[in-house]
Amino acid sequence: MNLAGELKKYSSISIVGSEKNTGKTVTLNYLIKILHDSKINIGVTSIGIDGESTDQVTKTKKPEIILGEGDFFATSEKHYKSKKITSEIFDISDENTSIGRVVTAKAKNSGKVIISGPQNNLWIKKTIDKMKKYGADTVLVDGAISRLSHASPAVTEAVVFSTGAAFSLSESEILKDTIHRINLSRLDKEYDFNDEENGVYIKTDEGIIKTKIKSLLMYEDIDRYIEGKKDVKIYTTGAVTDSFLKHMTEKKYAENLTVVADDFTKFFISPQIFNLFLKSKGKLRVLKSSKIIAVTVNPVSPSGYTINTEGIISKINNIFGIPVFDVMKEVSSYEL
Amino acid sequence: MNYKEKITGYEFILSETQFITSQGKEFFLSENYSCEELNIQYENQEIFLNFVRKNPEKTDSLKNYLMYIKNIKNTTEKIYYSHMLDDTELFEIKEFCYYSGKIRELIYDEMKFISPHNLEDVYKLLDPDGNGINTFYIFDSYDEELSEIRKQIRKKSDDENLKLKETEKENEIREKITKKLKTEYLNIAESFSKISYIDVLQAKTFLALKYELTKPVFSQNSDIIDIKKFFNPEIKDNLEKSGKKYQKTDICIKKGVTLFTGANMTGKTVVLKTLYLIDKMIKKAFFVPAGKCIFPFFENSFLITGDEQNYLKGLSSFAAEMKEINEILKHKAEEKNLILLDEIGRTTNPTEGKAIVHAVASLLNESDSFSLITTHFDAENIKEFAKITVKGIKEDAENTENIENIIDYSIIKDNGLTDKKQAVKIMKIMNLDKNLIEYTVNYLKGGKNNYEQ
Structure with a gap:
């Protein structure tokens, strides 16, 4: 079983991070790439946290995603207009975010797009369904765990958890937190x-x-x-x-x-x-069960330290039997 | 929402009018009709109603297509001012043309007058490959050079120079498309407005079907209000929800003043509110809640009921009422108004109250307006005004807690024979405190002379 094989079992997956800068974007891009390489039609969107104002407060930059030809994506009008790829519009939402409606489109060549999506569960579901209708097999959602958000990453069928040196430089701390999150995701x-x-x-x-x-x-x-x-x-x-x-x-x-x-x-x-x-x-x-089906670890901290991820990868893999991989290495250890 | 619209049930009517698009509602709110325009509106409404009755399947499809019609008003304005449209706007126009075409197909044969224009050429402009799929981008087929640039980009995806060239070429094409769209501006804008109007017609039609509303007959010159089996939809709805029956009634009043008497709880206030409601609905070209309705076209309508909000402004109830009456009298010279007054003067002493009613009625009787004034004051000796009354408590009434069962709400000419002092009778039927009733009866016997003055 490889990672792509595991991912393609689900029609929607959100990517959730333990901390800012844990490499969620790197993970997302990595997942897009391996799904794309496996000839799986994908869609990408994001959970919006009430638009720009929040972005300014938390100082998080919306990630730039690299899409391949034929991939679907849904982003707000503002970011649609700043896209750097050629893409075909399939739908424009009736609902509004603070930075415009959500445009669903298909990439006509590969390139970068900023993804900022719907702000509530119902709307995310609707957006996922639209992309599936247009032909996406698996929709990836850039998720955020936030008490402020009206939307939850658990709206998708499965979750990929991303952690790493940004969370802690201590291997045991990362392990403890990750095991805890996986346990929570397996609650009845x-x-x-x-x-x-x-x-x-x-x-x-x-x-x-x-x-x-x-x-x-x-x-x-x-x-x-x-x-x-x-x-x-x-x-x-x-x-x-x-x-x-x-x-x-x-x-x-x-x-x-x-x-x-x-x-x-x-x-x-x-x-x-x-x-x-x-x-x-x-x-x-x-009420709604959405399990963590894979974990990604980013070995590099924002300040530049690099940690060794091998221990983390093998331990989590041993306990839960799910794919765990280092986003800086091209191939997941699970595949080895 | 205005207070009178709330208490008369007009707010209820608006909330029950189900627009499918936001622009349909906008269209509805912005329209005000003259008497002549109203006649055309009602004709259109009737044609649409017949269409709905005859074509249930087509109607379902029509409602379904309306859901896809987005508000393209801003985009059409951009076309008018020749501002280059971006891809999202071009997408909107393409999607609009598609569903506009579907709607046209459905209704053109039977309702040409509201049918959107043929926008096939616009659609073709935005569908250069002829796929018939509602997606949009600056397609390769618009321009060979563009297609060539994109081929190169696929090979060298990070070449900024090529990207710049692509963007320039795309904008060139967008400019061209926008220019062509400008020649179709009127067709697009009119189609949009017609479809908004269709939404208004469907919303009114389904309201009419749900509440069994009928087309009123009215004209500027009519000097009679003659309504058969009229009702207040909100009150009827509430009564029926709690398992009770609403008695529809008839009313006929002529130009001038009509005094409206009757015992407590016989629904006089509801009659006033419903007449006000019917006038409001006619002004917005709704069918009306009645079996048959002949109604004049009024310049203005006024309603004064005891439950005015003016109290909140710190005026006493009497002062508030008098101020409003004064306002109405200022208008009395105007052409034709509908004036509905509910027990004016009741908040002051009976002697002066009665005098006020008489004075107001006399002044209004000189005007061209229709005035209906409910009163508890003795109107038996007043001969100069028309009088109507509610039949009131049924002969065979038994003690009950459901007052509406023992009252006949029929409105009849007041020939002076009906017993209007039914308060004690009602108190007895309601099984109220025996001492209270006894005291009241005794007082009436002993203090009759006092009371009458």
Whole structure:
């Protein structure tokens, strides 16, 4: 099994990074290339984080993607106009981002494009479906894990996780974090809740109620809903945090408790708290399951240090049996 | 949204009018019609309704195609001012021509007057390979030189010089296309506007079908309002949702002042609100909520109900009402207005209140307007105005909590025979506090003279 073979099993894959500059763009370009070389028709888009203003705040530059002839891509009008390739327009969205509508097009030759896409899950899904309709077999989504974003990378069928020296120069730190992320992405699915409007919901033997609590950041207000109840499920449409799970464990609620989030990217928790909570017999679940199917490691840090990636690659590969590769080396170790 | 549009149910009508395109709604909001234009509007509306009835499948396709019509207004303006279009704009024009053509195919035979123009030449201009697929870029086939440059780029993809040449060539072609489009400007812009109008017609037609609205008969010279089986769609909808029945009624009033009397809860206010609604709907060329409707064309319409928002401005309810009446009287010399007043003067003492009603009615009676004034004040001795009333509590009424079941809402000529002092009767039927009813009855007996003055 090679990486292209693994990727082509899925019709949509998002690329998610552990930190800025972990080589997400390098990964994306690498994936585009190997899929393209395997004659798989691809589409590329990105999850927009509310347009330019956010970009300026977080100082992240939108990546330039290198596309091959025949590849589909969807980007906002502003970036479509600045593209450096010849491309054929297939669709223009009805919806608007702060930098224009989203244009879906097909590359007529190879070259660079800046990708900035839709800003919510429904719209991303629609965009993915359009590209599939026009002929893309696999759509790659440049994903972002952000509490600010209305969209989640888990909207795709699978996730490629990208990490590296930008996250930490310590091999063991990178390993710990990556294993943690993969574990989170493998949480079981929960069926008792549907995609609800924003808020915190609690299920006890008396049924499901919507609480007056807006997010789990106000975790102390939750106590009165679950005090003395057995088999409690708490579902939040927002983020699950360390402080919340710690509180639940300290109050000895964990044993009876299942905490549910939309998908694994909504868990902003550390490996320590994760393990503590599970040890106390608490359960974590997701409404939508989207597994990490491959990991990429960028050995070069933004300041120029290079780390050795061999240990990381072999260890993760041993534990999970998924492709792990160094983006600076042309061939994935998995293929060797 | 204006407060009166909300309380009369016009806001409900607007929210139920389902436009498919944003430009359809824009078109609707920008249109205001004269009396003559309204007649044409209603004819168009009727032709469209017949088309919908006769061609359910074509109608479905039409609605489907409308969903693909994007707002190209800005792009057409760019064509008009000869600003070079970019690829996204050219794509929009191509897509528009495609669906415009589909719509034309569907309706041309039966509704030529609203059909978009033939835009095949424009489509061909944007589809040089004749693929019939709605995609766009500056195709190789536009220019041999361009095709040659691109071949070289494929071999040397990082040659900036070649890229520059490509861009220059592309812009040259875009300029040429834009120039050609300018010769078709009118055809494109008119087609766009016609399709927006089709959206307005379909939205109104489906509203009419859903709520069983009918085409009104109206003219500038009509001196009668004669409506059979009229109803307020919002109230009817609400009643039916809670399993209750709405009684449709008839009304006939002539030019001048008509006093409208009747017991509490007999729906007089709803009648006023619905007349106001019908006038609003006619001005926007909607079919109206009635079985049959003869209606004059009014210059202005006024409605004063007790639940005005003016209280919020800090005026007492009496002062607010008087200010509004004063406004109406300023207009009284004008051609023809619809004036609907709900229990004016009720917020002051009965003696002066009655005098105010009489004064306002007398002044309005001199004008060319239609005025309908509801009042609880004794109108038995007033002979100079027409009078109508609501039948009211049915003879066989039994004690109940559902008042609407025991009331006959029919509107009849007030011949002075109907009993308008039905408040006590209603209180009894509602099973209210026995002491309250007894006191009221006793007071009426003992203090009759007092009350009458």
